Amino acid sequence: MIQIQVWADFECPYSYFQTIVLEKMQENYQDRVEIVWRAFELSPVEGNISPSQSYLSNFEGAKLEPIVADEKLKLLRPKFLTYTWLAQESVYFANSQGLSLKLARALFDAFFLNGLDISNEEVVMQIASQSGMNGQLLRQALDNGELTKHVMADEQEFKIYGFQGLPAMLIGEKDFSPKSFMPINGFKTFDELSAIIRSLNV
Template sequence: MKIEIWSDFVCPFCYIGKRHLEEALQKFPERDQVEVMFKSFELDPHSPVETDMSIQEILSKKYGTSVDQAKNMTDSMTKQAATVGLDFRFDSSIPTNTFDAHRLTKYAKTKGKEAELTELLLQAHFTLSKHIGDKETLVGLAEQAGLDAEESLAVLNGQEFTRDVRTDEEEARQIGVQGVPFFVINRKYAISGAQPSDVVLSSIQKVWEEENQPASLQPLGTDGMACDENGCDVPPSKS
């Protein structure tokens, strides 16, 4: 079974959704038969690498709200992340462009280190407040993932793997990806948003049982937490 995930490293629900998938796979008896592949998706391809704005200021400008209201949004996402053991620190996170991070991950894939680098990039941005648009930071993360530093820097200083990233993004448009995370299982079913782990598990089990039956791509969930180019939807908190 193949699970493809379109996501971005600055999408909070992509990290949450990744944890939900991992929780689901832990309960899936045939998990050793599952291959997880990460696909590139940039929430904002025009985002600058360097900015003096905080994430709350960026959200405030995007949604036309006050900075305090934007902070309430990030506080809500922080609480949701905590339910799956993630420590989000929006107050110190560094907004940036993720194109080079995606290219580096494509290089990591050729070395069998895609999963390791993906986790390190998400952790670096959301928990460690590292600048994942900075080449020196990216090389350091690549080394942590077990990649060669000089080769990683060469990738970042050139244009290698640009086509791989663009191909993923074009494919996302072709299959109608509106927001991320977006999971495609065996090219038969799609899960949109950071659905709860039990929903993900049910979907995986359904595909496993039907894998030898032809089926068109059809949604198994469309109302989960997700991010798109306009931002991240935050459901109202429960009292």
């Protein structure tokens, strides 16, 4: 089985696109590919801040990607950037229930299509529940602090691998040494990612 570990941020449009592609990979390869969510927050902030000009320029460039038209995504220009740590911890926890991509997609939709505040606990918990998560188990996991340790470790590993931006992926055979995994930086289309998977003889 091939494992794809993906680092992504909920305010990064290219991370959103990569999540959509990974959903399609999961549909097409099913039990031959496992997707594992890894966390990285591009712009950790307290409260809400206005997007920088560089962020907005990046967002406008992302809107030109073919996947936007193909998926009929009606992207809203973000009015604010916020603290996404709660969302990251929740999706990390969803790995254990096989729901990480479903929850990640729902959180991306909430931010980019509906303009919701995904730093708000009530919003995140509602989205998690709608995605099939057990809200009580998620709240317990969030409260005991273990998820925070895992997310911090993910961010440290991102730096160790020397990734320069998001999304970023490690692709290789599950249960093999991480050193054998192929590092991939930047958004990859379904065709590009499929070619990489085929090169690994899946």
